Amino acid sequence: MKKKALAALLCMALTTGLVAGCAGQPESSGSTSQRSSEQPSGNKTPETVKIGLMVSLTGNGVQAGEECRALAEIFEDIINNKHEGVSLPFAEEEGLPNLGGAKVKFVVGDQSMPDIALNEAERLITQEKVIGFCGNFSSATTKTVMVPAEKYRCIVLSEGTSNTLNQAGYKYYGRSFPGDDLFIQNTFEYLDDMNKTQNAGIKKIALVSEDSEFGTNIGKVEMAAAEKFGYEVVENISYSSIATNVTSEVLRLKKANPDAVIMSSYATDALLFMSTFKEQNYFPKMLFGQRGGFMASDFTQNLGTDSDYVLTTSRWNSDMNNKAAQTIAKLFKDKTGITLLGDTLTSVWDGVVLAALANQAGSTDADAIRAVMAEGLQLDPADDPFALEGYKYAENGQNEHGNAIIVQYKDMVLSTVYPKAGASRETLYPAKAWNER
Amino acid sequence: MFLQVLYEGLTMGSIYALLAMGIALVWGVMNILSFSQGEFMMVAMYLTFFFNKLIGWDPILSMPFVIVAMFLFGLCTYKLIIARALRGPILSQRLVTFALGLVLINGMTLLAGGQTKSITGLMFYGDIGLSFLTVSKQKLLLIITSLIVTGLLFFFMNKTKMGKAIRATSQDKEAAGLVGINTEIAYMVTFGICAAIAGAAGCAMTYYYYFMPGIGTNFMIFGFIAVCMGGFGSIGGAFIGGLIMGVIDLFAGTYLSVSYKYLAVSVIFMLIVTFRPKGLFGR
Numbered sequence: 001m002k003k004k005a006l007a008a009l010l011c012m013a014l015t016t017g018l019v020a021g022c023a024g025q026p027e028s029s030g031s032t033s034q035r036s037s038e039q040p041s042g043n044k045t046p047e048t049v050k051i052g053l054m055v056s057l058t059g060n061g062v063q064a065g066e067e068c069r070a071l072a073e074i075f076e077d078i079i080n081n082k083h084e085g086v087s088l089p090f091a092e093e094e095g096l097p098n099l100g101g102a103k104v105k106f107v108v109g110d111q112s113m114p115d116i117a118l119n120e121a122e123r124l125i126t127q128e129k130v131i132g133f134c135g136n137f138s139s140a141t142t143k144t145v146m147v148p149a150e151k152y153r154c155i156v157l158s159e160g161t162s163n164t165l166n167q168a169g170y171k172y173y174g175r176s177f178p179g180d181d182l183f184i185q186n187t188f189e190y191l192d193d194m195n196k197t198q199n200a201g202i203k204k205i206a207l208v209s210e211d212s213e214f215g216t217n218i219g220k221v222e223m224a225a226a227e228k229f230g231y232e233v234v235e236n237i238s239y240s241s242i243a244t245n246v247t248s249e250v251l252r253l254k255k256a257n258p259d260a261v262i263m264s265s266y267a268t269d270a271l272l273f274m275s276t277f278k279e280q281n282y283f284p285k286m287l288f289g290q291r292g293g294f295m296a297s298d299f300t301q302n303l304g305t306d307s308d309y310v311l312t313t314s315r316w317n318s319d320m321n322n323k324a325a326q327t328i329a330k331l332f333k334d335k336t337g338i339t340l341l342g343d344t345l346t347s348v349w350d351g352v353v354l355a356a357l358a359n360q361a362g363s364t365d366a367d368a369i370r371a372v373m374a375e376g377l378q379l380d381p382a383d384d385p386f387a388l389e390g391y392k393y394a395e396n397g398q399n400e401h402g403n404a405i406i407v408q409y410k411d412m413v414l415s416t417v418y419p420k421a422g423a424s425r426e427t428l429y430p431a432k433a434w435n436e437r
Numbered sequence: 438m439f440l441q442v443l444y445e446g447l448t449m450g451s452i453y454a455l456l457a458m459g460i461a462l463v464w465g466v467m468n469i470l471s472f473s474q475g476e477f478m479m480v481a482m483y484l485t486f487f488f489n490k491l492i493g494w495d496p497i498l499s500m501p502f503v504i505v506a507m508f509l510f511g512l513c514t515y516k517l518i519i520a521r522a523l524r525g526p527i528l529s530q531r532l533v534t535f536a537l538g539l540v541l542i543n544g545m546t547l548l549a550g551g552q553t554k555s556i557t558g559l560m561f562y563g564d565i566g567l568s569f570l571t572v573s574k575q576k577l578l579l580i581i582t583s584l585i586v587t588g589l590l591f592f593f594m595n596k597t598k599m600g601k602a603i604r605a606t607s608q609d610k611e612a613a614g615l616v617g618i619n620t621e622i623a624y625m626v627t628f629g630i631c632a633a634i635a636g637a638a639g640c641a642m643t644y645y646y647y648f649m650p651g652i653g654t655n656f657m658i659f660g661f662i663a664v665c666m667g668g669f670g671s672i673g674g675a676f677i678g679g680l681i682m683g684v685i686d687l688f689a690g691t692y693l694s695v696s697y698k699y700l701a702v703s704v705i706f707m708l709i710v711t712f713r714p715k716g717l718f719g720r
Contacts (some may be wrong), residue, residue, distance in 0.1 A: 058543065059651050062551020237695050242655040244452070247445040248690025248698060251438070269555060270645040279573045279645075281564070298553040302647050 012208065045100040051351045052124040054111040054135030054145065060241075060268055061112065063298055064136050064344060070336050071348040072106035074328070079104045079355060087323040089356055089383045096359040104355050107347075109133075111141040113398060118144040124354045125152045131364040132156060132172075136343065139165060140213045146170050153366040155373075157350035157356075159315075159343075161291075162217045168397040172366055173397040174373055176353060177315040177346055180221045183290060186404045187222075187313060190258065190418045194286075200429055202286065204234045206258035208249065208273075210241035210265050217265040218290050234258050235252075240268045240276040253284070255327035260286035266290045267293040274303055274310075278434055285430035286311065295343045295383045300412045307409040309431035316342035316386050317416045319424045325385040341414075342407075353377065353391060440570045442691050443684065448576040450683025451583035455638035456498040456660030457675035458590060459631040465670030466607040466627045469519065470531055473538035475653025477632045480541060481507050481639025482648045486554050494601075495560040496643045497578070504636040511632025515625045523624075538653070555647045566655060575644040582641040586634055587676050593630070594672065603627055606668070622711065662702065666709050668719025677717065680706070 029047045032209035042327030053072050055065030069298035075088075080103045083091040095101035107128045109120035117137075124130045125148055132155035133145060146168070149156045155172050158165070165173065178186075194200040207222050209215035219238060226233050235256040237249050250273070253261060261284040265273060270293025277283055293299060300307045318329040318340055332340040354369070357377055361368040389401040406418035407429055417427045456474055463471040488499035514537065522533040565572040571597025594600040605613040606623040614620050634712050646652065659682060682702055689701035709717060 056551075058546065060649065063553070064650070066551060095572050193585075239695050240699070242657050244659060245445075245449050245686070247449070249695050251442065251691050252446075253697065255438075268647060268649060268652075271553060275645065275647065279564075279575070281571065298647075302553055302555045304557070325572070355460055 022329050028204045033400070045103050046364060046376040048105050049096060049099060049102045049355060049364060050105050050107050050124075050128055052109050052121065052128070052130040052135070053106040053348070053351060054109045054117060054120065054133055054137060054141070056136065057108075057110040058112045060266055061136060063267075064296060064347075067297065067336065067338060067344045068136055069106075069108060069340075071328075071332055071344055072108075072351065074331050074335060075348060075352050076104055076106060086325055087382050088385075089352055089379065090257045090359075091383075092110055096248070096355060097305055098359045098362045099364070104351075106351060111135060111137060111145070114144040117141040118147055121145040121154075122148040122152075125149070125154050130154065131358055131367070132354045132369070133158070134347060136347040137219065138212075138214055142173075143168070146173055154352060155366050155369050157354055159346050159350065162213060163221070163374050165215065166398050170397060172370060174393045174399065175397055175402070176391060176399045177386075178349055179398065180218050180290075182402065183224045183313045183404050184218065184221045186406065186418075187262065187288065187290070188225045188231070191231065192229060193418065193420075194230060194427060194429065198427065198429055200259075200286070202258075202259040203232060203233045204256075204258045206235035206237070206253055206256055206261045206284075207233060208235075208239070208261060208263040208265070209238045210244040210255070210269060212241060214266075214292065215241070222262060239269070241266045243272070245335075246273050246276050247280070249273070250280050254280060254282045258284060260284060261289065262288045263294070264290040265293045266372045267296040268300045270294055270296070270299060271302055272365075274306060278306060281434055283309075283431055283434055287431065288312065293342060295341050297338050297341055297344075300409065304386070305411060305437070307412065308437065309409065309428055311406060311408045311417070311427070314342040314405050314414075315346050315403070317405060317407045317414055319414070319416055320385070320422065321386065322387045324383055325387070328385050330347060335428040339359045339414075349385065353379075357391075375383060380384060438691075442687050444570060444572065445576075446684035446687035447680060448573075448579055448683065449686055450637065450680035451580045452642065452656070452679070453659050453682050454676045454679025455583050455586060455634060455641075456656055458587065458672050459634040459638075460660055460664045461667065461670060461672050461675035462627060462634070463631045464664070466603055467519075467523070468530075469523075469534065469618045470661075471631055472532075472535040472657065473541060474534075474631065474635055475655075476538040476541040476634035477507060477511070477641040478642070478656065479545065479648065479652070479653040481508070481636040482643050482646075483545060483549055483554070484636075484650070485640045485643045486549075486648075489556045495558075496556060496640050497560055500582075500637065500640040501642045504633045506634040508629045508635030508641075511629035514624055514632065515628035519650070520621070520624070537553065542650045542654070553649045553651060555559075555645045556643045558642060561644070566685070573645075578644050579641050581677075582637055582720035586637050590630070590634070590672060592681060599623070601628060605609035646648055649665045655706060658715075659702075662706050665716055666706055668713075668716025671718040674716055674718030698709060 055068045058426045078088050079090040082094050095103045111117035134157050137158040137160045139160035142158040142160035149172050157174045159177055163179050163181055181210050191202050209219035239249050294312040329340045357369045357372045358364050361372045373393040392400050405416050407414045408417045414425045417423050458470050459474045463469050483497050484503045485496045488494045519523035522529050526551045561574040603623045608622045610620050661683050664675050669676025685702050685705055686698050690698035
C-alpha cells in the first residue's frame with residue numbers, strides 16, 4: 001500500500017515537473033548544449049545584469065581577491081542606488097538607465113588555477129547567466145576563460161598583460177589598460193628620462209622574472225626592449241615563484257652589480273626577495289617591479305618602510321588629481337581600512353566598464369556590446385578614476401587609449417613619479433643602502 | 438663567497454631536514470605518507486603569529502608552547518582521523534593526510550584571511566659580521582633549531598621507553614603487541630611527535646619567512662625528496678638528505694645558473710635512487 005502511494009506521488013511529481021518545464025520553455029534560455037549559438041541573457045531587458053568577477057579563492061591571490069570583492073560591493077551600491085554628488089558612473093541613477101533601471105550584480109567565480117577558471121567561467125555563463133567577466137586575471141587564466149567565453153559568446157575584459165592575448169584572434173576579448181609591450185616601453189623610456197634629467201648613469205641592468213607565463217613573457221619583451229634602448233643586461237634570471245629560497249638569485253645579482261634591477265614577481269616571492277636583499281645587505285641603486293607582487297597590499301603591510309625606493313609600473317594611483325579617483329579611494333579605505341591599489345581597481349573597474357558598455361548598447365547581447373567596444377564607450381571623463389582619453393577597443397581587443405604610469409614607495413605610500421605631467425614628486429634616486437636608512 | 442654559499446645551503450637544508458624528519462618518522466613507523474607535514478608547519482607559523490600579536494611573545498619564547506600545542510594537535514588528528522583511516526583501504530590511508538592538508542589550508546584562510554603575514558620586532562635580528570662570512574641571526578636560529586630537534590629526537594627514540602616501543606612497533610607491529618607494547622599509543626605518539634617537529638620548524642621559520650596559508654605546500658615536495666635521498670624510515674638519513682638538498686640547491690643556483698638548481702637537485706636525486714634505491718641510509 002505504501003509502495004503504491006509512493007509510486008503515485010512520484011508520478012504526480014514527475015507530471016507536474018514536466019508541465020512546469022514545458023510551460024516555462026519560452027522564457028528559459030534552453031539547455032546547456034544549445035547555448036553555443038545563444039547569448040546568456042538574451043536581448044530582453046533583464047532585472048539584474050550579472051557580471052562575473054573572477055578572483056582567486058585559494059592560493060597566493062586570496063588577499064587580492066578579497067579586496068576585489070569589497071570593491072565590487074562598493075560599485076554595486078553606487079550603480080544600483082542613487083548617490084548625488086558622487087563622481088562615478090551611474091551614481092546619479094538607480095541601475096542602468098538604458099536597460100530599464102536593471103541592477104548590477106557581481107557574481108564571484110574562482111580563478112586560482114587556469115583549469116579551475118575554465119570550469120568556473122562555464123558555470124557562471126550557463127548557470128548564473130553572466131553577461132561578461134572582469135577580475136584579477138592572469139594571462140594564463142584569461143586564456144582558459146576565453147574558451148567558454150568564445151563558445152557561449154560572452155565578453156571578457158581582462159588585464160592579463162601578455163601580448164599573446166591580443167594575437168589569439170579572440171572575438172569577445174578586451175583589455176582596457178596596456179599590455180606588457182607598453183608597460184615595458186614606458187619602463188625604458190623612464191630609464192632614459194632618469195639618465196637625462198637626473199643624470200642617473202643607468203647603463204647596466206638585471207632582469208629577474210618568475211617562470212610562469214606572467215614573468216616569462218615580460219622577460220622576453222624586456223630583453224628586446226633593453227637591446228632597442230641600448231642597455232646592457234648583465235644578469236637575466238628566471239626563477240620559480242614557489243621557490244622556498246632566492247639566496248642564490250640574490251648572490252648572483254650582488255656579484256653582477258647592475259645599476260637597476262627590473263623584476264616581475266608575485267606577492268610571496270617579491271617579499272622573499274626583499275627579505276633576502278636585506279639579509280644579504282644588498283639593494284640596487286634602482287629596484288623596479290612590473291606590478292604583480294610589487295603592487296599588492298601585502299607588500300607594504302609586511303615590509304613597512306623597507307619598501308622605500310621600490311618603483312613599479314601601474315595603471316592608477318590614489319594621488320591622481322582626479323575627483324573620481326579620490327572618491328573611490330576614500331570609499332574603499334573607509335570600507336576596508338586598506339589603501340586601494342591600481343591592480344585591484346582595474347580588476348573591478350572593467351566590470352563597471354562592461355555595465356556601461358551594455359547600457360550604451362541598450363542590450364546584454366555580446367555582439368551588441370562588442371559593437372559598442374569597437375565604436376567607443378561614451379563615458380564622462382569626470383566619472384573615470386583613470387581619466388583615460390576613452391575606451392575604444394581595437395579588433396585585437398586592446399583599448400587604444402590605455403595608459404601606464406610609474407610609481408614609487410616612500411614611507412609606505414605610493415607616489416606617481418612618471419610621466420612628469422601626472423607626477424606628484426621626483427624619483428628618489430639612488431636608493432639608500434640598508435644601513436643608511 | 439664559497440663559505441657564504443655553503444652556510445646558506447646548510448640553512449636551507451636544515452629547513453628541509455626538519456620537514457623530512459617528520460615525514461620519515463611517520464612513514465617508518467606507520468607506513469603513512471604525511472602529505473600534511475607542510476600544513477602542520479603552516480599551522481605552527483600562525484600559532485606563533487597569534488602568540489606574538491596577542492601576548493607579544495617572540496617566536497623563541499613561544500616555541501615550547503607551540504611545540505606542545507602541535508603535539509596535542511597531532512594526537513587529536515591521529516585519534517579522530519588517521520586511526521580510522523588506517524582501518525580502511527590502502528588508498529584511503531595514503532590520501533587521508535593529503536585531504537587533511539587541504540582542509541588545513543582552507544581552514545586557515547577562513548580563520549586568518551589570505552593576507553601574507555610576518556612577525557616584526559624580533560629578539561635576534563641582523564648579522565654577525567665575520568671577515569669571511571656574513572651570518573644572519575635569523576637563519577642561525579633555523580640551524581640551531583634543526584640541530585636541537587634532531588638531537589632530541591635521537592635521544593627520545595634510542596634512550597626512552599616510549600622511543601624504544603615506537604621502534605619496536607615500526608619493526609613488527611604484531612610482535613610488539615605480543616610482548617605487551619600498546620601499538621595504538623605508539624602510533625598516536627609518533628603522529629604527535631611528527632606534528633611537534635613541524636611545530637618547531639614553523640616557529641623557527643617565522644623568524645625569516647613571510648607566510649600565508651599555502652606556504653607549506655611549497656616546501657613539501659623538497660621534504661619528500663630529502664626523505665627519498667636519505668632513505669625512507671631513517672630519521673638520520675632524512676636529516677642528511679635535507680642538508681644535501683639545501684647545499685646542492687645553493688651551489689647549483691649560484692655557480693651554474695638559477696634555472697639549473699632544481700635540475701641539479703633532481704639529477705642527484707635520480708642518481709641516488711638509481712644506485713641506492715632505498716636512499717643513502719634506507720634499509
